[in-house]
Amino acid sequence: MIHRDRPADSNVQHRYQETRKVTLVGAIVDLALGIVKIIVGKLAYSQSLIADGIHSISDLATDFLVIWAAKEATREPDAAHPYGHQRIETVATITLGLLLIGVAAAIGLNAISGIIKQDPLQTPTFWALVVAALSVVSKEAIYHYTMRVANRLQSNLLRSNAWHSRSDALSSIIVIVGVGGSMLGLVYLDAAAAVLVALMIIYIALQMIWQGVRELIDTGVDPEQLNAIRQTALQIEGVTDLHDIRTRRMGSDVYLDGHVLVDPRLSVSEGHRIGDAVYAGLKAKFANLADITIHIDAEDDEQYQKSSHLPLRSEMTARLKGYWQDIPEADGITRIVLHYLDGQAQVEVWMPLSQLHSLDDAGRIKQILRSACAQDKQIASVEALFH
Numbered sequence: 001m002i003h004r005d006r007p008a009d010s011n012v013q014h015r016y017q018e019t020r021k022v023t024l025v026g027a028i029v030d031l032a033l034g035i036v037k038i039i040v041g042k043l044a045y046s047q048s049l050i051a052d053g054i055h056s057i058s059d060l061a062t063d064f065l066v067i068w069a070a071k072e073a074t075r076e077p078d079a080a081h082p083y084g085h086q087r088i089e090t091v092a093t094i095t096l097g098l099l100l101i102g103v104a105a106a107i108g109l110n111a112i113s114g115i116i117k118q119d120p121l122q123t124p125t126f127w128a129l130v131v132a133a134l135s136v137v138s139k140e141a142i143y144h145y146t147m148r149v150a151n152r153l154q155s156n157l158l159r160s161n162a163w164h165s166r167s168d169a170l171s172s173i174i175v176i177v178g179v180g181g182s183m184l185g186l187v188y189l190d191a192a193a194a195v196l197v198a199l200m201i202i203y204i205a206l207q208m209i210w211q212g213v214r215e216l217i218d219t220g221v222d223p224e225q226l227n228a229i230r231q232t233a234l235q236i237e238g239v240t241d242l243h244d245i246r247t248r249r250m251g252s253d254v255y256l257d258g259h260v261l262v263d264p265r266l267s268v269s270e271g272h273r274i275g276d277a278v279y280a281g282l283k284a285k286f287a288n289l290a291d292i293t294i295h296i297d298a299e300d301d302e303q304y305q306k307s308s309h310l311p312l313r314s315e316m317t318a319r320l321k322g323y324w325q326d327i328p329e330a331d332g333i334t335r336i337v338l339h340y341l342d343g344q345a346q347v348e349v350w351m352p353l354s355q356l357h358s359l360d361d362a363g364r365i366k367q368i369l370r371s372a373c374a375q376d377k378q379i380a381s382v383e384a385l386f387h
Contacts, residue, residue: 015153019070022149022158026142026165027063030056033135033168046128051107051194052135052168052175055201058103059164062096066161069093073251083291086251089157090215096160097209101202108198111191132175139169154288156215156251160208167204171197220247221254225286229256232285238262238274243300253290256282264298264341271296298341305343310378313338316345323373329355329365344380347373353386362386 037053040046069092075085143165150158174193181189220226226245233242241261248255260278262271275294282289311319317336324330335350349369356362366384373379 013074015155016070016074018149018153019155019158020067022146023063023066023070023161026146026161027060029138029142030060030063030168033138034060036131037135040127040131044126044128044131046175049128049132049175051111051197052132052171054103054107055168055171055197056135058100059168062099062161062164065092065096066157069157083250083255086253087216089155089251090212090249093157093160094209094212094216096164097205097207097212100164100205100208104198104201104205107201108195111194111198129176129180132172135172136169136176139165139172143169154253156211156249160211163204163208167201171200174200215249218248221249229258229282229286229289232281233258233260233278236274236277236281238266238270239278241300242278243297244295250290254286254288255291256289257293257295259295259297259301261297261300264339266298271298298339304341307340307343307345310340310343310345319376320347320373320379323376324369327368327372329368342380344378346380347382348385349382350385350387356386 034053034056037049037056041049041051041053069089072088073084073086075081077084143162146158146162146165149155150162174196177189177193181193221229226247229247230242230245233239239260239262242258243261245256245258260275262274266274275296278294279292282292310316316338320336321330324333329351332351332355333349334352337348337350339346339348351365355365362384366382369384370382373382
């Protein structure tokens with residue numbers, strides 16, 4: 001069994017520093033845009049721009065949630081959390097989604113209430129269009145900046161925050177449509193646009209929540225990456241197969257365990273060396289594999305009978321010595337090697353060449369040892385080797 005720990009502390013801290021930097025830049029933009037949208041929305045009589053401003057302010061709150069979660073996720077594993085604290089990011093993502101749904105519901109209900117009550121609405125002015133256009137450009141730029149860092153760090157939390165920025169840009173486009181329509185005489189189009197903004201925010205929030213829930217219930221990587229992992233392992237010398245692969249996500253990291261099938265006659269140390277090579281190959285190809293556990297198999301448990309019912313060495317060797325106690329040649333056995341394969345034990349005995357008086361003796365001794373334990377159904381074969 002080969003096990004590797006999470007990335008080095010330097011990498012974890014670098015990840016946090018990068019996350020904090022990009023998020024703080026987004027927070028400054030969110031604060032500035034939120035204030036401008038709400039002020040201009042009131043002065044320009046635009047409900048949808050005010051709603052969009054509240055959306056930007058809500059993004060500011062989530063920016064600080066992202067920074068806190070990223071910091072907490074860097075904490076070292078401890079006795080209560082042996083796999084680390086990366087899933088704090090996951091919980092934060094779900095929390096962020098729930099908060100957004102609450103904000104969006106308030107925006108949408110307020111706009112619907114105004115339409116139902118048929119409150120007198122004033123037509124938005126040209127400045128609402130200007131600020132909405134400025135928001136589209138600013139938030140789309142923040143989206144691309146944040147997503148670039150998120151992809152480099154493989155951070156789902158940052159990806160979610162990037163989509164917050166893009167949702168703000170998209171909602172500002174809806175604001176432009178609503179304000180423009182209202183200026184053309186469709187007075188309730190602005191309020192309808194506010195409802196559409198709310199629905200869009202809810203949709204993106206639900207996607208974030210669903211992604212977080214999938215991670216919490218240990219949903220594995222997609223089939224394409226799983227197949228790529230298997231093909232990479234099969235290219236390693238000595239690997240016959242990789243099966244029983246299981247993966248799960250911890251924040252941006254992927255944890256993997258699998259069974260590597262090797263030649264059943266290999267030594268334990270060579271099997272372990274092949275496992276090391278599989279680890280190195282997977283680590284070089286997939287940067288997000290933070291923890292890899294490899295179990296070396298001598299046979300495919302899905303195709304052959306398991307050998308877990310067979311006795312261990314002390315009992316098995318005692319049984320063999322009992323079968324061979326009346327065979328004088330057995331006194332020369334220097335080593336017994338057991339291979340537990342396909343539900344039975346295959347036995348190798350090593351003897352010095354001095355036991356042989358002629359070449360025919362090798363076959364005779366082998367046959368005597370085999371015959372003595374032929375009735376034992378747990379012993380598949382006996383081979384005699386001379387050195």
